[in-house]
Structure formats: C-alpha cells, structure tokens
Amino acid sequence: MNFLKRNTIVFLLGIVSLQTTTAQTFIQRYADIVNQTSQANITNNLTQFESFGVKRRGTTALQNTLNWLKNKYLSYGYTAGQMVEDSYSYSGFTCKNLVLTKVGTLYPNTYVIICGHYDSITGTGTNDNGSGTAVLLEAARLLQNVPTEYSIKFINFSGEEDGLYGSQHYVSSVVNGTTPKMDIRLVFNIDEVGGVAGMTNNNITCERDTGSPTSNNAASNTMTNELITCVGLYSPLSTTLSYAYASDYMPFEDNNEVITGFFETNETAYAHTANDLLVNMDPVYNYNVSKAATGALLHFARASTSLANDQFNADFQISFFPNPTKGKLNINLGILPKNNYTFSLIDIQGKEVYRDSIANAKQIETIDVSRFSKGIYMGILESGESRITKKIVIE
Numbered sequence: 001m002n003f004l005k006r007n008t009i010v011f012l013l014g015i016v017s018l019q020t021t022t023a024q025t026f027i028q029r030y031a032d033i034v035n036q037t038s039q040a041n042i043t044n045n046l047t048q049f050e051s052f053g054v055k056r057r058g059t060t061a062l063q064n065t066l067n068w069l070k071n072k073y074l075s076y077g078y079t080a081g082q083m084v085e086d087s088y089s090y091s092g093f094t095c096k097n098l099v100l101t102k103v104g105t106l107y108p109n110t111y112v113i114i115c116g117h118y119d120s121i122t123g124t125g126t127n128d129n130g131s132g133t134a135v136l137l138e139a140a141r142l143l144q145n146v147p148t149e150y151s152i153k154f155i156n157f158s159g160e161e162d163g164l165y166g167s168q169h170y171v172s173s174v175v176n177g178t179t180p181k182m183d184i185r186l187v188f189n190i191d192e193v194g195g196v197a198g199m200t201n202n203n204i205t206c207e208r209d210t211g212s213p214t215s216n217n218a219a220s221n222t223m224t225n226e227l228i229t230c231v232g233l234y235s236p237l238s239t240t241l242s243y244a245y246a247s248d249y250m251p252f253e254d255n256n257e258v259i260t261g262f263f264e265t266n267e268t269a270y271a272h273t274a275n276d277l278l279v280n281m282d283p284v285y286n287y288n289v290s291k292a293a294t295g296a297l298l299h300f301a302r303a304s305t306s307l308a309n310d311q312f313n314a315d316f317q318i319s320f321f322p323n324p325t326k327g328k329l330n331i332n333l334g335i336l337p338k339n340n341y342t343f344s345l346i347d348i349q350g351k352e353v354y355r356d357s358i359a360n361a362k363q364i365e366t367i368d369v370s371r372f373s374k375g376i377y378m379g380i381l382e383s384g385e386s387r388i389t390k391k392i393v394i395e
Contacts, residue, residue, distance in 0.1 A: 024229045029305040030298045033142050034234045034291050041141070042134050042287045045072075046194070046278050049130035055120040057162060058093040065118050066096055069133070069156055073100050076141040079335050081363045088159075088169035095119075095158040097166045099174075100140060101363060103332045104301065105312075106149035108321045110183045112301045113153045114139060114293070115167070115248055116190040117160030123276040127268050129160070131194030131286050135262075138290045139297050144335075147312045148301035150185055157248045160191075161272070167248035171255050186223055186300050189249035189261035190293060195285030196266045203238045204231060204289055207261040209253050210243045219258045220244075227260050227296050234295025235288050240265050262289060315388045320379050324393035327370040331381065333363055341383035343367070345392070348376050369394055 048068065053061040070083060078100060086097040098118075104110070116132030119125070133156065140154045159165030175182045195201035206227050209220035228239045242263070244250065249259040264285070270276045297303075304312075317334030331343060339361045345354035353372055358365055372394055379392040 024226060024233070024299070026233050027298075027305055030295055030303065031234060033146060033298060033303075034295045036142055037138055037287060037291045037294060039284065039287045041138055042290055043283045045134040045137055046126055046130050046281070046283060046286065049118075049133055050124045050126040050278055053124055054122065055118060055125060057091065057095055057119070057159065062095070062119060062158060066098055066156075066158075069098050069118065069137075072137050073140060073154075077144045077335060078102075078140070079333070079337065081333055081339050081361070082335070086170060086174060088165065088173070090159065090162070090165045095166060097158055097170055098156040099170075100154040102143065102148065102152045102154075103317070103319060103334070103364070104149050104151040105147050105319060106302075107185075108151050108319065108330070108332065110185050111151045111153050112185050112297065113155055113187045113252075114190065114297055115153075115155040115157055115187065117157040117166065117248055119158045119161050119166075120276070121161040122272050123270070123274040125161075125276055126278050127194035127264075127276050127281050128192045128271040129190075131192060131264075131281065131289075132190035132262075134286060135190045135193060135290045135293050139294045142294050143297065143301075143303070145309060145313050145317075146298070147304040147309055147317075148298075149303075150301045152297070152301050160248055164248060164251055168251040171251040175252075175255065175257075184252070184257045187249050187252040187257055187259045188227075188293075188296065188300065189244075189247055189259065190289075191247040191261065191263060192268065192271065193262050193264050193286060193289040194268070195264055195282030196268055197280050197282055199266045199282070201264070201266050201282045201285035202236070203240055203265040204292060205240045205242045205263045205265045206231065207242050207244045207249075207263060209259050211253060213254075213256050216253070216256050216258050220260060223258055223300070224260045226299065230296035230299050231292040235292035237288050237292055262293060264289075315390075316386065318381060318388050318390075320390055320392055323390075324395045325369060326395050327368065329367050329369045329379075329392065331365045331367070333361060333365075336383055336386065338383045338386075341381055344380045344382075345369070345372070346378040346380065347373075353377070
C-alpha cells in the first residue's frame with residue numbers, strides 16, 4: 001500500500017461495522033473448501049516471500065519473486081498456458097504483472113479479478129504486500145479444481161509502490177485494449193492483511209468505492225456488503241466498513257469498474273521500512289483473512305456447490321464456448337498439459353466437416369464455424385493420448 005496512511009482520513013466514513021441484509025446463506029460446499037486453507041502454507045509463503053529481499057523495480061529480487069509465483073501456480077496444477085506475463089516500462093525499467101486465468105463454465109467472458117501487488121519499497125514488504133500475495137496463492141490453490149460460473153483472473157501486480165504503474169498499465173492496455181472491452185464483474189483487491197504482532201487481530205476492513213466516477217459506487221457498496229457477509233459465513237473475523245484508497249483497485253475504479261477490497265484493521269507501523277517482516281506480523285490473522293477471501297471468491301465467481309466435479313477435471317477443464325454459437329467458437333485448453341492439439345467437428349451424420357491441428361496453442365483459440373449448417377455437432381479435441389468430446393450446437 002502506498003501514499004498516505006489510510007487512518008488519517010477516517011472521518012470520511014466514521015469507520016463503522018456493518019451488518020448486511022443481503023439474502024446470502026451459508027453453503028456447506030464453500031465451507032468445506034475454505035476449511036482446507038493451510039496455516040503452514042500461509043506461513044511458509046510469507047517466509048519465502050521475505051527471503052527474496054527488497055522487490056523494487058529493476059531488481060533481481062523482483063524477478064525472482066515473479067519466478068517463484070509462477071512455480072507456485074504450476075505446483076497447484078495450473079499450466080504455463082494459463083499464465084501471462086504482462087510487461088510494461090516506467091522510469092527506464094521493465095516490470096511484469098503476472099496474470100493467471102481460470103475460465104468459467106457459464107460466463108467465460110466475464111471476469112472476477114482478485115489482485116494484489118508483489119513489489120516492495122525499502123524493505124522486504126512481508127506484510128505490504130507479501131500478506132496479500134499469500135492470500136492470492138492460497139485461494140488459487142483451493143479453487144484450482146473447482147468449477148466456477150464466472151472466469152477468475154488472479155493478478156499479481158508490480159509497480160504499485162511507485163504509483164500503481166502495473167495496475168494502470170493493465171487497465172489501459174489490457175482491459176481497455178480488448179475488443180470488445182473486457183467484461184469485469186468485480187475487482188477484489190488484497191493489500192496489507194498481515195496483522196500486527198502482539199495485538200488482537202480479529203477484524204478485517206472491507207473497502208467500498210466512494211469516489212468519482214460515482215456511477216459505480218452503488219454496485220461497489222452492494223458487492224462490499226456481500227463481502228462482509230462472506231467474512232461472517234466463512235471466517236472467524238468481524239468486519240469494519242471503510243473506503244477504497246491508494247491501491248491497485250483505483251485504476252479500475254477510475255475506469256468505472258466495480259471494486260472492493262481487504263485491508264488490515266490494526267495497521268502496521270512498519271510498512272515501507274526495513275522492519276516490515278514476518279516477526280512483526282500475525283500469520284494466524286493472515287490465515288483467517290485467506291479463509292474469508294476464499295469464501296468470498298467462491299461466492300463472487302459462483303463456484304459449483306456440488307462434489308461431483310470428476311468430469312470437469314477428467315476433461316482437463318476444457319470447454320468450448322459460446323455453446324450454442326452462431327459464428328465464433330472458442331476452445332479453452334483448461335489445464336491440458338500439452339499445448340499442441342487437433343480439433344475436429346463431426347456432424348449428426350458422422351461426417352467430419354472440420355479438422356485443424358494447432359501447435360503452441362494459446363489458452364483460448366477461436367475458430368469460425370459460421371460456414372457450417374445449423375445443427376448439432378460433436379467437437380473433438382485430441383492431444384497425445386487425451387481425447388475430449390463435447391456436444392456443440394451451431395445456430
């Protein structure tokens with residue numbers, strides 16, 4: 001977290017706890033996933049993050065942390081094809097955001113973004129923002145094999161401490177650079193959630209949009225109310241309502257996206273100093289925040305409430321969309337271990353009407369099916385010994 005201390009302008013809202021009136025209910029399946037959150041993982045990831053040193057622009061430490069993040073995601077079962085290094089430059093340095101995409105089953109082109117920065121300034125940044133990084137990693141681990149209706153982007157931003165350069169670049173070059181513009185359901189930012197050693201850390205601050213443009217404020221308030229409910233349903237923490245301020249959700253807010261976020265209520269005195277270290281934090285609090293964030297992400301992305309996810313994972317999470325389709329068909333590689341495959345279309349008479357081999361495939365490849373007659377087809381994706389077959393309807 002950069003710029004001014006957040007608690008210097010608390011008069012803005014009075015910082016009051018909020019009880020939400022939304023119709024959310026406890027979902028046992030979500031709780032079962034949340035309860036797999038690992039304190040050992042949180043503490044180990046904080047320790048490893050700290051060991052890389054000061055993660056400033058242009059440093060080996062920043063690149064080593066990026067490589068570590070990529071290897072973490074791979075160890076959880078994600079593929080290299082699901083990750084993109086989003087590069088940009090400022091002050092003569094090249095930095096990279098790391099974007100991991102998990103494609104949704106029902107709304108694959110609409111995204112829930114959960115984000116946090118991994119750069120630091122002056123010190124190792126173990127709280128600001130190794131704590132948020134640990135939450136993103138644990139949430140990604142827990143959701144890897146869980147189907148969600150909405151797509152999820154786990155984004156580790158760099159350049160935050162120098163002025164939100166990474167998130168600003170992402171919004172201007174990726175969000176607005178996509179045709180049509182990227183459809184974002186929510187941006188959920190995690191920044192400085194490590195707690196303070198020696199204090200009772202049992203409250204998390206939930207942040208809503210109170211700035212300009214004001215057209216997205218009501219939706220942000222609604223989503224933050226839902227976030228508060230999720231905290232109560234899936235973690236032991238209580239909540240405080242506050243405002244969004246000076247972190248990576250702000251370029252999204254300026255872009256009229258809907259935002260919310262987490263920030264520690266007991267604020268560390270060591271941010272941006274050499275003493276921003278694990279010894280001055282409360283890793284149990286970080287663990288409880290991770291539980292709350294995971295429960296909220298399951299809610300916002302509308303995760304499956306069924307245990308019967310065997311087919312989803314047996315098919316390597318591969319999907320074809322939109323389905324039915326009128327013109328373009330997208331092929332999502334899911335977690336297929338190889339990025340070379342053959343795709344074919346078989347009509348209702350058993351005739352192969354389309355076949356193409358794709359080498360070095362991107363996570364999502366698109367083919368034009370507008371020339372084919374309306375009807376029901378069988379889409380077949382083959383890669384090595386893997387063969388995935390799904391029904392496709394062309395309208």
